[in-house]
Each structure stands twice: as structure tokens, then as C-alpha cells.
Amino acid sequence: MPGPPLWRQMYDRVERAVGPRLEAGVRTGMFASTLATVTKAQAGLSRRGSQLADRLGTVSARGLHLVNLPAADDVTWLRAEVRDLDRRVRDLSRQLDQAKWEGQTDDRDGKSAGDAGAGPD
Amino acid sequence: MTVMASPLEMLARVRTDAGRQAIRARNGVKYLAGIGRPQVGQTPKDVVWKRDKVELWRYRSDRRRWRPAVFVVYSLVCRSYVLDLSPDNSFVGHLLEAGLDVFLIDWGVPDERDADNSLETYVDYYLPQAVRALLAEAGADGLTLLGYCLGGDLALLLAARHPELPIRNLITVATPVDFAEMGMFSRLFSDGRLDADALIDATGNVPPESMRNAFRVIKPTGDVTSYVMLWQNLWSDEQMAAYQAMGQWTKDHVPFPGAAFRQLVQMMRDNAIVNDMVLLSGKPVHLTDIRCPFLSVLAERDHISPVTSVGPVVDLVGSADVEEIRLPAGHVGLMAGRTASKWTIPRIVDWIYRHSEELS
Numbered sequence: 425m426p427g428p429p430l431w432r433q434m435y436d437r438v439e440r441a442v443g444p445r446l447e448a449g450v451r452t453g454m455f456a457s458t459l460a461t462v463t464k465a466q467a468g469l470s471r472r473g474s475q476l477a478d479r480l481g482t483v484s485a486r487g488l489h490l491v492n493l494p495a496a497d498d499v500t501w502l503r504a505e506v507r508d509l510d511r512r513v514r515d516l517s518r519q520l521d522q523a524k525w526e527g528q529t530d531d532r533d534g535k536s537a538g539d540a541g542a543g544p545d
Numbered sequence: 546m547t548v549m550a551s552p553l554e555m556l557a558r559v560r561t562d563a564g565r566q567a568i569r570a571r572n573g574v575k576y577l578a579g580i581g582r583p584q585v586g587q588t589p590k591d592v593v594w595k596r597d598k599v600e601l602w603r604y605r606s607d608r609r610r611w612r613p614a615v616f617v618v619y620s621l622v623c624r625s626y627v628l629d630l631s632p633d634n635s636f637v638g639h640l641l642e643a644g645l646d647v648f649l650i651d652w653g654v655p656d657e658r659d660a661d662n663s664l665e666t667y668v669d670y671y672l673p674q675a676v677r678a679l680l681a682e683a684g685a686d687g688l689t690l691l692g693y694c695l696g697g698d699l700a701l702l703l704a705a706r707h708p709e710l711p712i713r714n715l716i717t718v719a720t721p722v723d724f725a726e727m728g729m730f731s732r733l734f735s736d737g738r739l740d741a742d743a744l745i746d747a748t749g750n751v752p753p754e755s756m757r758n759a760f761r762v763i764k765p766t767g768d769v770t771s772y773v774m775l776w777q778n779l780w781s782d783e784q785m786a787a788y789q790a791m792g793q794w795t796k797d798h799v800p801f802p803g804a805a806f807r808q809l810v811q812m813m814r815d816n817a818i819v820n821d822m823v824l825l826s827g828k829p830v831h832l833t834d835i836r837c838p839f840l841s842v843l844a845e846r847d848h849i850s851p852v853t854s855v856g857p858v859v860d861l862v863g864s865a866d867v868e869e870i871r872l873p874a875g876h877v878g879l880m881a882g883r884t885a886s887k888w889t890i891p892r893i894v895d896w897i898y899r900h901s902e903e904l905s
Binding site for chain 2: 435439446447449450451452453455457460463464467470474510511514
């Protein structure tokens with residue numbers, strides 16, 4: 425079976441030489457500090473962007489509400505309501521699952537305890 | 546001495562190259578246009594249990610001849626179809642061929658409603674419920690639990706925290722336990738350089754792009770190598786399909802639920818598993834409470850879960866029957882591709898056989 429083409433062999437050779445050094449660089453504290461700073465800055469910018477969008481949204485929402493139309497704020501509020509409702513339903517179904525399981529376990533334990541007790545003394 | 550090729554041989558080579566270039570051009574256009582993407586996760590299965598977005602799948606098979614069933618727990622950050630990429634490259638398919646009864650838990654795609662999912666949600670609710678559903682479905686009184694990557698951590702916590710569950714055997718694959726050895730991730734979070742909340746978005750989850758970028762950063766030459774492989778394989782329809790399936794998966798992350806992510810970051814800072822400091826619902830979880838036969842599979846070239854982060858697990862569990870398999874592979878190569886089918890899967894299957902019963 426023929427080996428990889430020459431250009432691929434050359435790439436692999438370069439990658440083997442460069443790759444581990446780059447990976448070692450990525451594992452340094454300095455790289456982690458730089459990446460952390462960039463990530464925090466991005467998160468900060470994203471937050472400011474959403475705050476600005478919120479302010480603009482409030483202005484446009486007033487206009488839409490004047491003509492009795494829903495705005496993005498209303499959709500956001502509705503989504504939050506649906507999410508909370510969904511969480512409550514999930515909590516309830518988890519509690520039900522748990523209770524059902526504990527009931528089954530109790531039944532089994534009760535039955536086996538009863539069986540044990542039913543033997544001749 | 547250089548042997549000159551005859552004119553006929555030269556012509557044949559030119560013809561082959563011209564043919565390959567034509568296929569390259571066609572496949573290149575298809576790739577760029579996103580046409581003809583391979584179907585993944587095609588092994589037939591049934592959903593046997595479902596809660597919220599979480600589903601328990603049982604793969605169909607008429608070859609089941611070993612018990613207990615194998616329950617595969619996958620990571621929270623990627624899609625589970627990497628274990629079933631294509632009919633000839635499927636971890637699940639190989640297990641089925643080996644006569645095993647295979648179940649897999651798929652976490653779905655979390656959204657803002659899942660932002661409060663904590664590690665307890667997975668370890669104390671979804672997984673125990675899924676185990677009970679599996680036992681009922683298989684009519685069994687035990688199972689072999691197999692966790693991959695972060696799914697292995699969930700499997701370890703489940704086995705340690707729930708001794709009442711009939712976990713007969715436990716297998717972890719590429720599962721990090723020594724978080725101080727996780728390279729960039731350790732440095733980023735452990736030394737307090739970055740808080741979990743810096744990565745959590747308005748939905749309350751870590752967005753998939755962040756996960757994808759993190760994995761790209763730890764392997765800086767990965768993208769270039771990927772394009773080099775693309776060029777090399779572009780002339781072959783078969784290899785192109787395999788490349789696309791894997792390429793699709795490496796870009797296909799899912800949001801990481803914020804609550805679980807915060808806990809994971811804290812666990813990294815405390816190096817909680819190695820230091821025996823894991824707390825779930827305020828109660829300690831000790832890996833020494835795991836007593837069932839245990840197998841750890843690790844990859845020597847794993848850049849996500851390095852050997853040094855995976856290796857210590859064999860000394861942390863309380864099992865008397867402990868085995869470790871080290872393979873010359875990468876993180877994904879352990880479960881997909883040629884290394885997986887030639888080395889990893891046969892050895893895992895062999896271990897499972899030695900810890901199971903053949904049905905008469």
C-alpha cells in the first residue's frame with residue numbers, strides 16, 4: 425500500500441516540529457492570563473451591548489405599545505414566564521418520580537420484611 | 546539509480562491524477578455548498594425512557610447473547626453520535642456485533658430551561674431514573690456502566706454515590722480525574738484567572754461556540770491539519786464521507802448547563818476528585834465507595850484528557866478488580882476510526898466478556 429504523498433509527509437514533519445511547541449505555549453500561565461483577559465473583555469462588551477439594546481428596546485417598545493403591538497420586551501417576559509413554568513413542572517415531575525420510586529422500594533422492602541416475618545417462629 | 550517510467554506508465558499516472566482532480570473538484574464544490582453530508586447516528590434504536598430533553602436509547606439487535614446490558618453515558622458538551630458515526634465506524638455497532646445489549650443516554654440540546662441543571666440533576670435524578678428504566682426494559686438485575694470523557698466522571702459519581710444501584714461493572718474511557726493536569730483548562734480556572742460566569746451567556750448556559758473555541762485553542766494546529774486532511778481525502782468519496790462525519794461532529798457542540806458548569810469549575814479549583822473533596826447536595830462522594838470491577842481506558846496522545854489527568858483513577862476507586870488499558874490514540878480516536886475498531890473496542894469487549902455471562 426503506497427504511503428502518504430510527499431507534500432503530506434512534509435506537512436506532517438513540520439506539524440510534528442511546530443505542533444508540540446504551540447501546544448506547550450497554550451498550556452503556560454501567560455497564555456491563560458491573556459485568554460482570561462480577552463474572555464472577560466468580550467463578556468463585558470457583550471453585557472454593554474445588551475444594556476444598550478435594552479435601552480433602545482425600551483424606546484421602541486413605547487412606540488409599539490402606543491399602537492397596541494407587542495415588543496421584544498413582551499416576548500422576553502413571556503419566555504421567562506414559560507421557562508419558570510417549565511421548571512416548576514419539571515420539579516413536580518421529579519418529585520413524583522422520586523416518590524414513585526421510593527414507594528416501590530418501600531413496597532418491596534415491606535413485602536420482603538413481611539415474607540421474612542411470615543415464616544415459622 | 547533512478548528508473549525512468551515508460552511512456553505508458555506516465556500516461557496511466559497522468560490519467561489517475563486527472564481523474565482524482567476531477568473528483569476533488571466535484572467533492573470540493575459539494576463540501577463548500579454543504580451538499581451530501583453523511584447521515585450520522587443511523588444504527589436503529591428505540592427510545593425507552595424520556596425526561597425533559599434526556600432520552601434513553603436501546604439499540605436494536607437480534608444478536609444479544611451476553612448479560613448484563615451495557616449502559617453508555619456520554620459527555621455533556623458534545624453530541625453522542627460520535628459513538629455511531631457511520632455503519633462501518635460505529636462504537637455502538639461494534640458492541641452490538643459483539644452480542645452486547647447496548648443502551649445510551651442522550652442529553653439532548655440544553656437551552657435556558659436547563660440552565661439550573663446541576664451535577665446533582667444528572668447524578669441523582671436523570672441517571673438513576675435511566676438505570677431503573679434500563680433494568681425494567683432489559684428485565685435485568687444489573688448493568689455494565691461505561692462513561693466516555695466527562696460522561697465517565699458522571700459514571701464515577703453515580704457509582705460512588707448510589708451503591709443501591711446494581712452496577713456490576715464500571716468502565717471509564719478518557720475520563721479526567723486529576724484536574725490539575727488538564728493543561729490550559731486547569732490554568733484558566735484553577736488559579737482564579739477566570740470565573741465560570743465569564744463564559745455563561747444570557748440563557749444561563751455556556752454557549753457551544755465557547756466550547757468549540759476552547760477545544761480549538763488547546764490544539765492550535767488542529768484546524769490546519771483538518772484542511773490538509775480534507776485536501777488529501779477529497780478525491781475519495783468514501784474517505785470524504787468519513788472526514789465530513791468527523792468534521793461535523795467536532796463542530797457540533799451543545800450548550801453546557803450553567804449550574805453544572807459552575808460546579809465543574811469549582812471541582813477543578815479544588816481538584817476535588819483527587820483530593821476526595823467532591824460534594825453533591827452537601828454530602829461527600831468518595832470514589833473509594835466504588836467496589837465493582839473497574840476498567841480505565843486512556844489514550845496516550847489525548848490532548849483533551851491527558852494521560853496524567855486520567856491515569857490516577859485506578860488508584861482512587863475502591864475496587865479490588867482494577868484494570869487499565871493504554872492505547873496509542875487521541876481522544877476521539879479511542880472511540881471512532883481505525884484505532885477504535887482495531888484496538889480499543891476489541892479490548893473493551895474482551896473485558897466485558899470476562900465480567901459478564903453468556904446467555905445459553
